[in-house]
Amino acid sequence: MARFVLPSKTLAFSKRSLLGLISPVPLQLNCSVNCFQNTAKSTIRLRHFLAPEVNLRRKCCPLFPSVSRIKQVKKRLICSVATEDLAKEVQEPKMETPKEIFLKDYKMPDYYFDTVALKFALGEESTIVTSKIYVFPRVEGSSAPLVLDGQDLSLISIQLNGKALKEEDYRLDARHLTILSPPSGRYDLEIVTEIYPQNNTSLEGLYKSSGNFCTQCEAEGFRKITFYQDRPDIMAKYTVRIEADKSLYPVLLSNGNLLEEGDLENGKHYADWEDPFKKPCYLFALVAGQLQSRDDTFTTRSGRKVSLRIWTPADDLPKTAHAMYSLKAAMKWDEDVFGLEYDLDLFNIVAVPDFNMGAMENKSLNIFNSKLVLASPETASDADYAAILGVIGHEYFHNWTGNSLKEGLTVFRDQEFSSDMGSRTVKRVADVSKLRNYQFPQDAGPMAHPVRPHSYIKMDNFYTGKFLSI
């Protein structure tokens, strides 16, 4: 889960953003934890861990305003998250107004994607994205329209099984590209789009900032890169080719393992990446720019050597020693406690000052805002070091407990990690302090929402203290 950076600079706890405010329902967590090795140990710890929280909730319930008061506040704001009964009262959306989306309307996708081959030609004026998707129907023989999400994209061409589609074969509006009558069975779709990262001030999708290209695709940023079924139940294997000017963008990164890199004509170069594991598109990442790396290695318990690289602007590189220590500690701890060994040959971290989401667990290419990663002995406090350990661990642990629905389990894992590496009691006091300072006021305010809301208007607004910590 992406992490927001809180404005407070007073406590290391708050610098770590909203990590570890509360744990989810015990039954859910027990179930999830049981999927892993060391279950007995973990489950016992979990019960021990949750007991004080349950008591705290009971004690603090009288502090909450009545349900009707909360509903009044919600009615006034009609914020992005509404309860089921409120849904009836929401006015009909006007043109261009995002629609309210209801959980009850969820449908399984008609089509799945098997593989996705992306090619990025990064440029100063615009970037050309070529996406080749291997599509197959969920139900054999189905030929329902294929609806792809897309926002702020210029469609250049679209081909199906190598043939250009005619205009009457598809429909394009501000948010979707619909293939009206795709063939039944499996087919290739190749879509070329033009995007403008240098003008992308939303900092979602692919954007350019301080001379570097960077992505943020959680929650719905991938639709600003290319037309796609931008939803987490579409899992595919990705290959990525990045082409760019070599002097301006000497470093070209994406998910997975680096297959090949080399020079092209006109001062350009390329890098080919392959992620052998299926992933939802919100975990896609690309970084290109002038960065330098601190390099290290980690040998997994089965003896595989993993290259570790932390990339930053050159001036920040000396401040990454503790982040590297934290990453190696997290990798070792996950093996020792959960039996989970890293599954690729390379793990990259990028820390840049322009990353709006705080921290993001893109598969094998975690991206952080610098302020969550950098520390030097001259200025950093013990609390700063503890905060970096926790957040590096959290994003790394998502490698095995990914997807937003597993956020609670990953928060639990990072809390356990920090407790084992430092003081369990101090960590618990800090977590409860955050719970009371952020979660409780939020639940008493207009941003309160159920753990699983019945509807939403804008997914981004889920990224509140509750969502980050459940």
Ligand SMILES: [Zn+2]
């Ligand atoms: Zn997370």
